[in-house]
Amino acid sequence: MDHLKKINVFESKRRTSVFVTLFVSYMIILILPIVIGAALYSKVDDIMVGNADQANAAMLEQARRIIDSRMQEVESLTSQISIHAKLPWLLNQERYDSPTESYPYINFMKELQRFNTLNTFIDDYYIYFAKSDVILSPTTKTNSRLFFDHYYTYSQYSYEQYMSQFLQSNHHRAVFPAEDVISGNWHHNMLTFMQSLPSGESNNVLGNLVILVDEEKIKQLLANIDGMQDGVVYILDQNRKVLMHTSDDEGNPFYRDALQAMSEAQAWKGSGSVALTNDRGEDLRVTYTTSDQNGWTYVSVMLESVVLSQVKNTKTLAIIAVAICFVLGGVVCYLMAYRNYMPIRNLVQFVLKDKSNRRDFQKNEFQIINETVSTLFNREKKLETTISRQLPVIQADYLSRLIRGYVDAGAVKEVDLEFMGLSLPHPYFSVVMVDIDDCSQFIKEENERERALIRFVLTNVIHELLESHAYTIEMERNRTVTLLNIADVATEKGNCQAFALKLIAIMQERFRTKITVAYSTVHHGIEHIKEVYSEAVIAMDYKLLQGPSSVLNYEEVQALNPGMYHYPIEIETQLMNYTRNGDFNQVKRLLQQIYDVNFHADGMTPELGRCLFSDMLSTLLKLPASLNIEKNLLVNDGHDPIKQIAESKTAEEMYKKIQGYFMKFCEAIKEERTDHSEQLYRSVTEYIDRHFGDSMLSLALMANHFELNASYLSTFFKNYSGENITDYIAKVRVKEAKRLLAETSMTIVEIAGHVGYSSNIGLIRLFKKVEGVTPGQYRANAEK
Numbered sequence: 001m002d003h004l005k006k007i008n009v010f011e012s013k014r015r016t017s018v019f020v021t022l023f024v025s026y027m028i029i030l031i032l033p034i035v036i037g038a039a040l041y042s043k044v045d046d047i048m049v050g051n052a053d054q055a056n057a058a059m060l061e062q063a064r065r066i067i068d069s070r071m072q073e074v075e076s077l078t079s080q081i082s083i084h085a086k087l088p089w090l091l092n093q094e095r096y097d098s099p100t101e102s103y104p105y106i107n108f109m110k111e112l113q114r115f116n117t118l119n120t121f122i123d124d125y126y127i128y129f130a131k132s133d134v135i136l137s138p139t140t141k142t143n144s145r146l147f148f149d150h151y152y153t154y155s156q157y158s159y160e161q162y163m164s165q166f167l168q169s170n171h172h173r174a175v176f177p178a179e180d181v182i183s184g185n186w187h188h189n190m191l192t193f194m195q196s197l198p199s200g201e202s203n204n205v206l207g208n209l210v211i212l213v214d215e216e217k218i219k220q221l222l223a224n225i226d227g228m229q230d231g232v233v234y235i236l237d238q239n240r241k242v243l244m245h246t247s248d249d250e251g252n253p254f255y256r257d258a259l260q261a262m263s264e265a266q267a268w269k270g271s272g273s274v275a276l277t278n279d280r281g282e283d284l285r286v287t288y289t290t291s292d293q294n295g296w297t298y299v300s301v302m303l304e305s306v307v308l309s310q311v312k313n314t315k316t317l318a319i320i321a322v323a324i325c326f327v328l329g330g331v332v333c334y335l336m337a338y339r340n341y342m343p344i345r346n347l348v349q350f351v352l353k354d355k356s357n358r359r360d361f362q363k364n365e366f367q368i369i370n371e372t373v374s375t376l377f378n379r380e381k382k383l384e385t386t387i388s389r390q391l392p393v394i395q396a397d398y399l400s401r402l403i404r405g406y407v408d409a410g411a412v413k414e415v416d417l418e419f420m421g422l423s424l425p426h427p428y429f430s431v432v433m434v435d436i437d438d439c440s441q442f443i444k445e446e447n448e449r450e451r452a453l454i455r456f457v458l459t460n461v462i463h464e465l466l467e468s469h470a471y472t473i474e475m476e477r478n479r480t481v482t483l484l485n486i487a488d489v490a491t492e493k494g495n496c497q498a499f500a501l502k503l504i505a506i507m508q509e510r511f512r513t514k515i516t517v518a519y520s521t522v523h524h525g526i527e528h529i530k531e532v533y534s535e536a537v538i539a540m541d542y543k544l545l546q547g548p549s550s551v552l553n554y555e556e557v558q559a560l561n562p563g564m565y566h567y568p569i570e571i572e573t574q575l576m577n578y579t580r581n582g583d584f585n586q587v588k589r590l591l592q593q594i595y596d597v598n599f600h601a602d603g604m605t606p607e608l609g610r611c612l613f614s615d616m617l618s619t620l621l622k623l624p625a626s627l628n629i630e631k632n633l634l635v636n637d638g639h640d641p642i643k644q645i646a647e648s649k650t651a652e653e654m655y656k657k658i659q660g661y662f663m664k665f666c667e668a669i670k671e672e673r674t675d676h677s678e679q680l681y682r683s684v685t686e687y688i689d690r691h692f693g694d695s696m697l698s699l700a701l702m703a704n705h706f707e708l709n710a711s712y713l714s715t716f717f718k719n720y721s722g723e724n725i726t727d728y729i730a731k732v733r734v735k736e737a738k739r740l741l742a743e744t745s746m747t748i749v750e751i752a753g754h755v756g757y758s759s760n761i762g763l764i765r766l767f768k769k770v771e772g773v774t775p776g777q778y779r780a781n782a783e784k
Helices: 002-082 087-091 100-113 144-150 159-167 215-223 253-267 309-352 365-404 414-420 448-465 492-511 526-541 554-558 569-580 584-601 606-626 641-646 651-672 675-691 699-705 710-721 725-743 748-754 760-771 775-783
Strands: 124-129 134-136 141-143 174-183 186-197 207-214 232-236 242-245 271-277 283-290 297-303 428-438 469-476 479-486 514-519 551-553
Touching: 002 124, 002 186, 002 207, 002 215, 002 232, 002 271, 002 283, 002 297, 002 309, 087 100, 087 124, 100 134, 100 141, 141 144, 144 159, 159 207, 186 215, 186 242, 207 215, 215 242, 365 414, 365 469, 365 479, 365 526, 428 448, 428 492, 428 526, 448 469, 448 479, 448 492, 479 526, 492 514, 492 551, 514 526, 526 551, 526 554, 551 554, 569 584, 569 606, 569 651, 584 606, 584 651, 606 641, 606 651, 641 651, 675 699, 675 710, 675 725, 699 710, 699 725, 710 725, 725 748, 725 760, 725 775, 748 760, 748 775, 760 775
Parallel strands: 174 242, 514 551
Antiparallel strands: 124 134, 124 207, 134 141, 174 186, 186 207, 232 242, 232 297, 271 283, 283 297, 428 479, 428 514, 469 479
16 A cells, blocks of 8 residues: 555656646747737738648649549550551441451451550540441440440430531540430440541541540549548630539539639639639639640639638637637646646556556656657558558559550659659660560479569579669560660670570579570660560560570561561452452452552562462462362463463562452452342351351251252352351351350350350360360450
8 A cells, every 4th residue: 555655646746747847838838829929810821821722722733633644544545546557447448248348347346455454544435437337346346326326325415416526527636525425224424535537637537536434433533532522623625615523413502603613714824723702602712723734624613611611710719719818828728738638647547557567657758658659650660661562563563554655755754753763864775575485394383473483583683684774574474574774875785685695594504494585776765665665576576486595686587577578368368258259349459458568568579579479379279179160261361370470570560460360260250140149148148147046057957948959059159159058157156156255254055055056065176176276265365
């Protein structure tokens, strides 16, 4: 008991001393505002109002930066699609009628699908081709009428208005205000971004690129910013037209007040704040800022009572405090001192309640508080350490987008690089790309952990060997890309070659891993980083010719181009199909395309030219065997076509002779085919396209349907199309199976039943024969 009494007495004395200290401090604090408060009152008021305006402006500026950064995805997608190499050809195509002619559209649709993985802000996008009335999106190919009726219907517009104002008008980076768009069972307000195609043409609009962004995504971005929920935010375009707003109720008075404020926004430039008064006498605070990127103006309208609530509360408290100081100054100081001491005492008692050592009670309360604060600082340091660990992930993502060209390199600032932890002090850039060809002797198991280990080893070896300032990122599972920031260009070419050879040797000898190294040329300026990356990718493609564990220099592989000509199997197949159909216009167009690509674009030696035309003639000589055409059609005039080509003096002469042979062949095919045959062929193919899912579909069933002999129907189809009727059925089924594998989650058994097979074994066997891979492998490749 005596021991406890001593502790309480000791604590009481110490409590009195702390209390007195607090009481004296509050008395001084009380007297000072009374003395100087009157002089500083007006100035402090202005400062607090200014701070409130600055806080609102900062929130609005943050919103502008966030939305501008997301809008760069729209600009980037527009630029990439507008300059796509296949786009001009498709824009100039007339309406198509046959499945073969739709292949370029389907192929281009697959090209559009590759942009989906990188665009998290964009809801959807599609291209309207005016000449063919085709609308093409990453998942759909249809005409404008079906697209408007079944995919995206604007509730405010009829089909004719939609065509005239959207698809058939000239637009340059145009943005339409958020409108109600119906798709299936859902309604969404969508911002519509329009760009006419080809880009830069104002008098010859062949189509339009349409990009859709859900208004809710922008509202969500604004909702994530603290303070934005207290008012209405408007986004206006360059012409001060309202694109969207965050008000949910367009009929409330505050919304009308905001609209009135919008009418005065015509004179606003740059950024700033203005005060307005509505018809009800309420004061409004309007803050605005304009984007340098797209000219949009962001406007925040709030009630001044909300914006300046803290300011007014502070002023009220100050007046009350002064009044109380004159009346009950001493009492208030005592109560405040006691009240503020109570948490200190309670905190100390809570901390020391389990302490039995008397020396703990001898510590001053402020010492205990200091120890607590120190603990909090330590925890803060741990938090900073955790954040720093995430920096490599942020840095790798930024470098990946910069190298691929998804970042506007011209707008990159030093402060942005510093935030990412990057330093690019030199003006020259190059890219070294490394592919891991075989690491089976190094890794123990084929899993992601082992793969990550070999990539980690490779990255460290690269940085140990490089003398230049460099950053390495993992682009794919077996590929790393190193961005070199170079100061001395003169010695870099030899350094890259020596570095590549040494890297291959080290990885082979020390880590039993085979790699291929490709590197680009050196370019000046950060805006050319995308070009050096593209050069490295092109160089790496030549690994197919030179094999693994090789060094591929972009300059050297570029020198190989004159030794090749462009006549891929896809082009040859198209040429044969057009010729079988007797469509000389398409044949002539395709021949002209082959001639221009090889002789006008890249150039070609005479020897390679003769090889090219020999291949083209060989394509033509293959056709009589597959069609009911006279085999000596090309030599019935006594001239050997092979000899004629060999004796030609110029490429132009060879081209004209080849064109003449193809024209003769097409005319012969047209003479063999009648209108009745064409109608019968179309009826048969349409019947197959409608009933390919029937497992009972057979030649006998179709012959019975068309009231023809089965043998005659088989022979007719073979002579007319050049392929067996069973092969055509198989091709239609495989095509549908490929679509279902890529676009749905149906099992292979379900897909087999859908395309006309009673079990998946028949589908797997046919799919393997036609595509060279199993359905499961095809789906895995499509998902990648």
